[in-house]
Amino acid sequence: MKRNEVLKAVVILQAVCMIALTGMVMVKVWPLPGLKSGDQENSGTPDIPVQEGSGTNSQAVVASVGGKTITMNELTDELLEQYGDAVLRVMMVRIAIDKEAEASGLTLTPDEIELELARSAEGYGSEEEYFKVMKEQLGMSETQIMDEIKYRLLMEKITVRDYPVTDDEIERYIDEHPEQFGSREQYHLKWIVTSTREQAESVLSMLEDGGDFAELASNYSIDAYSAENGGDLGLIEADDPFYDEAVLNAAAGLAVAEIAGPIELEEGYAVIELAGKKSTSGLTGDQLYQAVRRQLALERARPIRELEDELLTRYGAAIMK
Structure with a gap:
């Protein structure tokens, strides 16, 4: 396996924390590098709504361990310290994007949004499955996903408008x-990764005797990321460089619902099942x-981060201490 699962887990964790933070009561913020403080009326900082309920009480206990409690205020402070600048910047940049799009007459068509959604959902089987996975893994609602697509497309339009292509x-x-630009084939794969060939052969034998693949993956697979999903890897491109070539070659020769293995990997051995195939035009x-x-x-345009800084300056972005 060539994927960096540790990096993926870190990215998911950070995204979850950032998303959770945007819905919380923000009791303080820190200045972003390169921005000066200013008056509240002139700030690009959005108002953040306070939700009703016990969660708005800064002293409300949200967890306890061994008799020691963690309050909402402590949790909020910790999230703000770790992710506050990043989340606040995203919120401010989105306001600046809206203002620039309005000033420049830039809009998005439903077709543009639908095409970008299809690109994002590619590899998940369907848009519904994509929304489901994003909700389960990142805590993102369908509305949040569509907002992310909207602002990404608008920012790209702002970025490339001065770089014509013939x-x-x-x-x-x-x-x-x-x-x-040609058609592509994708495999819906499941796998169980073991440390030794003998273990993989044992798993294969249990599958041949009618064992449930998802249950065996949960119990025996050393690939923690997929094991908790019953070994399901989702849709994978037939030439995906992040998967072992031996796995993809084995999948190419399988019929749907067939199982193959043991397949030698860098970190062990795999037993795979082809759960489905999909061809994309x-x-x-x-x-x-x-x-x-x-x-x-x-490819020709300035870095997007650089343009974001320019937009924040253009629209008088300021952080309240």
């Missing part, structure tokens, strides 16, 4: 990179041209 450049790029026509235009313009 039709000739688009056609030349398509001719030189045909592999990027490539972009064509105007969608293809727009996708390439966007890609080439983004």
Whole structure:
């Protein structure tokens, strides 16, 4: 296995904390580097609503361990200290994006949003499955996901508007990179990873005797990330560079519901099941041209972080101490 599961877990944890933070009562904020304090009326800092209920009580006990309690205030302070600047910046940048889009007459069409959602959901089987996974793993609601898509697309439009791309450049790029735009095959894989070949053969024997794959994965797989999902890896590109080539080659020769193994990995051995296959057709026509235009313009444009700083300055962003 070539994926960095530790990094993925850290990213998920950070995202969960940041999302939780935005819904909490923010009792204080710290200045962001490069921004000056100013009057509340001129600030780009949004008002943060206070939710009703016991959770708004800063001294409300939210957890206890060994008789020692943790209050809402302590939890909020800790989250603010770790993630406050990052979350506040996101909120401020979104306000600046809205203002710049309005001033420049930039809008999004339903087709643009739907196409970007389809790109984001690619590999999850369906948009419904994508929303479900994002909710379970990151705590993101469908509304939050769609907001993220909206602001990402608007920021890209702001970024690339000064970097025109000609039709000739688009056609030349398509001719030189045909592999990027053809149809692709995806495998819906499940696996159980063990430390030794003998353990993998034992798991394989139990599966052949009618054992439940998800249950065996939960009990025996040393890949903790997938084990808690019954060994389910979701949809994977047939040439995904983050998976062992031996696994993908084995999957290519399986029929749906067939099992293969043991397959040697860097950290052990795997038994896999092909739960399904999916073929995706490539972009064509105007969608293809727009996708390439966007890609080439983004490659030429200034870093998005740099443009975000410019927008914050343009709209008088300030942090209240």
